[in-house]
Structures are given as C-alpha cells and as structure tokens.
Amino acid sequence: MSETTEVIKELLESINLPAEYRTNSLELLEKGESRYVRDLKVNFSSTLTSDHLSAKEIGLIGASIAVNNHNKPLLSFFTNFAESNGATAEEIAEAAACASLLASNNIFYRFRHFTQKEKYTQIPARIRMQIMMKPVTGKEFFELMSLAISAVNGCEMCVNAHEDSLIKLGTTEERIFDAVRIASLITATGKLIF
Known part of the structure; x- marks a missing residue:
C-alpha cells in the first residue's frame, strides 16, 4: 500500500x-x-480542536457548514461529533436551519451589495427570520454560525454585519477567526469527500 x-x-x-x-x-x-x-x-x-470554541460548538459549526455545502458524509460526522459533545437535537436542527436561512440571506444581500442601487435597499426583503430573534443556541453563537456560513458563501455585506454584531456582543476576534478557519477547512475537505 x-x-x-x-x-x-x-x-x-x-x-x-x-x-x-x-x-x-x-x-x-x-x-x-x-x-x-x-x-x-x-x-x-x-477542525476538531480550538482554544476559543467548545467541542460542541465545533460540531454545530461543522454541521451547519456541511448542510450549507450539501455534504452528507461530513454532516453525519459533525452531527455525531456535536451530539457526543452535548448538543441537543434542537441545537443541531438550528444549525441546519441557520444554513438554510443564510443561503437566502447571502444571495439576497450579495445582490443588494453588487448592484449598489438605493432602490433595492428601500424595497422590503420579505424574508422571514424569526429564528434569529431567540435562537436555542443563543444570540452570540447563532451570529457566529451565520458569519461562518456567510464567509463560505462569499457575502461581504453579511460577513461585515455579523462580525460587527459579534464584536458588539463581546465576542473576541480570535473566536471569530477560529469559526471561519474551521468553516474553510471543512469546505476544503468537502471538495474531496462528498
């Protein structure tokens, strides 16, 4: 061999x-x-270790990125990893929901950003986002997952908005950096294992 x-x-x-x-x-x-x-x-x-994220948080970020990237083997792995580190079914469901919501938001806000037309900022988005109001994972962590997904999806406006929210919530830049680092490496792995 x-x-x-x-x-x-x-x-x-x-x-x-x-x-x-x-x-x-x-x-x-x-x-x-x-x-x-x-x-x-x-x-x-x-991707499985961090000085700034718990193992459960790594698992939830991994699951959300795997959902975002349509990666069944990595979704299975990170769901099991999250569960074995204390994540509940509700938290794992929220990681999946976050990926779905951010898919629409990232497309919509990228469009607004790319066109740079004032008219499009005046028209209501009509995208329901109630899950962001009281997430079971907590506001800070939901924002962190949202930032990681937005970075993977390449939405500059969303990345800046979520990063700003996280800083205002007291999140350290190291924690933000690690979430994005992990998301990038999961995405890289998913290009070969899917």
Whole structure:
C-alpha cells in the first residue's frame, strides 16, 4: 500500500468512513501520489480542536457548514461529533436551519451589495427570520454560525454585519477567526469527500 493510500485510509477512518470509500477526486489524488492528502488529513484534524470554541460548538459549526455545502458524509460526522459533545437535537436542527436561512440571506444581500442601487435597499426583503430573534443556541453563537456560513458563501455585506454584531456582543476576534478557519477547512475537505 502506498503512503498516499495509507494517509487517505487514515483520513477516512477519522471521518468514520470505510477505508475503501473513494470519490473521483480522491482517486485522482491517490493515483497521482499527491502529497496534499497529508495536508488534508492534518487540516481536517485541526477542525476538531480550538482554544476559543467548545467541542460542541465545533460540531454545530461543522454541521451547519456541511448542510450549507450539501455534504452528507461530513454532516453525519459533525452531527455525531456535536451530539457526543452535548448538543441537543434542537441545537443541531438550528444549525441546519441557520444554513438554510443564510443561503437566502447571502444571495439576497450579495445582490443588494453588487448592484449598489438605493432602490433595492428601500424595497422590503420579505424574508422571514424569526429564528434569529431567540435562537436555542443563543444570540452570540447563532451570529457566529451565520458569519461562518456567510464567509463560505462569499457575502461581504453579511460577513461585515455579523462580525460587527459579534464584536458588539463581546465576542473576541480570535473566536471569530477560529469559526471561519474551521468553516474553510471543512469546505476544503468537502471538495474531496462528498
């Protein structure tokens, strides 16, 4: 067995996938003996620890990013990770709901930002967002998930608005940075494992 195949096997086992699981993308890396698989494994492992987020919060952010990215294997992994670290069914459902809500918000507010037309800021959005009023995960953490999803979806206006809200709520920049770092690495893993 090649070193690349061994590293892929270790990565898959850490995500609770069978050693023989392959996507076309993983097969390309394996066939080319890509050294990147070692980076991928280390980067994915680093999503599971943080000095600024609890394991439960990491699991919930991971679940929300996996929902956002339509990634079934990573959704299963992060849902189990969140549950094993104390997340309730309601909190996990809220992570999924956050991804859905932010999908609409990110598209809508990106449109407003891109066009830069005053008229579009005057027309009511008519997007219901009651979940943001009293989230079961708490206002601060819901904003943190919203920021991470907005960063993945590339909505500058949303990223700035959520980051501003978080700072006003007393969140540290290190906590914000870690949430986005984790979201970026989960997204990178999901490009090869889906």
